[in-house]
Amino acid sequence: MTTSPKTKSIFTTHEVSGLLHVNPRSVINWIEQNLLASYRTPGGHRRIRREDLLAFLRKHQIPTPAPLLEEKFNVLIVEDEEEITKILKVYLDRLGGYDTHSASDGITALIEVGRSKPHLMILDIMIPGVDGLEVCKRIKADPGNRTAIIAISGQPDWEKRILHAGADSFMAKPLDLDKLHGEAKRLLRIL
Numbered sequence: 649m650t651t652s653p654k655t656k657s658i659f660t661t662h663e664v665s666g667l668l669h670v671n672p673r674s675v676i677n678w679i680e681q682n683l684l685a686s687y688r689t690p691g692g693h694r695r696i697r698r699e700d701l702l703a704f705l706r707k708h709q710i711p712t713p714a715p716l717l718e719e720k721f722n723v724l725i726v727e728d729e730e731e732i733t734k735i736l737k738v739y740l741d742r743l744g745g746y747d748t749h750s751a752s753d754g755i756t757a758l759i760e761v762g763r764s765k766p767h768l769m770i771l772d773i774m775i776p777g778v779d780g781l782e783v784c785k786r787i788k789a790d791p792g793n794r795t796a797i798i799a800i801s802g803q804p805d806w807e808k809r810i811l812h813a814g815a816d817s818f819m820a821k822p823l824d825l826d827k828l829h830g831e832a833k834r835l836l837r838i839l
Contacts (some may be wrong), residue, residue, distance in 0.1 A: 654808060659696045663684075667713050678704070702767075703794040706837045720747040721836055724766040724795075726757040726783065732823075739825050754778025757822045761787055766795050768832055773801040773810055780807075783814050788814030796827065796835035 656663075663681070665672040676694070678684040685700040698716075705712050723746050727733045733750045740746040751757040751762060753776040761769065769787070773780035780799060787793050799806075799815040800823060805816040817831050 649672060657698045659701060661696070661700070662709060664696055664701060664713060667716060668710070674686075683708070683744050685726050699794070705792070706835070707794065709837060712837050719747055720766055721745055722766045723748045723832075724752075724757065724764065724769045725750045726752075726769060726780065727772045727800075728752045732772075732821075735825075736823075736828075739829075745830065752776070754783045757783050758786060760794060761793070765793075767836055769795050769797045770828070770832075771815070773799055773803075773806050777818065784810060784813040784815050798831055798835065813827050 659667075661675040662672050664675045664684075668675075670794040674681055675684070675696075676765070676839050679694055679696075684704045684830065685693045686695060687688070688694055688697045702712065704710075723740060725733050725736050725748060727736070727750065730752075733752070736749045737748045737750065740748050749760060749766070749829075751760050755777045757769070757775070758778065771780045771783060775783075778781045778786075780801075784797055784799065787795055787797065796817075798817045798819060799816045800821055801809040801810070807820075811837075816835050819828060819831065
C-alpha cells in the first residue's frame with residue numbers, strides 16, 4: 649500500500665527530490681548545509697519530516713507542490729474586536745483550505761501558538777495584556793517556530809516597529825480581505 653504525499657509525515661531524500669523535481673544530490677546538499685532539517689535512521693539513511701520540508705519551502709520561497717498541500721492550513725487570528733475576528737473567520741472558511749482559531753489577547757495567543765503551531769497568524773498589534781509587538785518578538789525569538797505573521801493595525805505608523813519585531817507582513821485596517829488572502833498565500837507559498 650502506497651502512502652499519499654498528503655498523508656505522509658516522513659520522506660526520504662529521493663522522495664523529496666521527486667516532489668521538487670531536483671537531483672537527489674541537491675536535497676543532500678541542502679541537508680549538509682543545514683538548510684533543510686533532517687535526521688538519520690539507525691541504518692544511516694536521511695529522513696525529512698513533513699513540517700521541516702514545508703518550512704524549508706516557505707523560508708526559501710519555493711512553491712509548495714500540490715501533492716504536499718495539507719488538507720488545511722492552520723491559521724490563528726489574534727484580535728480583540730469580536731466583529732473583525734468573525735469577519736476574518738467567515739471569509740477564510742468560505743475560501744476553504746484554512747482551519748481557523750482565534751485568541752483575543754496576547755497571553756492566550758502565545759499559549760495557542762505553543763499548542764497548535766499555526767502556519768499563519770493574523771496579529772492585531774493593539775491587543776490586551778501582552779501587546780502584538782511583544783507577541784511577535786517572542787514568537788520570532790524561538791528558532792523552532794515557523795509561524796508566518798501578518799500584523800494588522802488601525803495605525804499605519806506601527807508598520808516599521810512591527811516589521812522590525814519580526815512580522816513577515818503588515819496591513820493597515822480597515823482590511824482589504826482579498827489583499828490579505830493574497831499575502832497569506834504568498835507567505836504560505838501556495839499557488
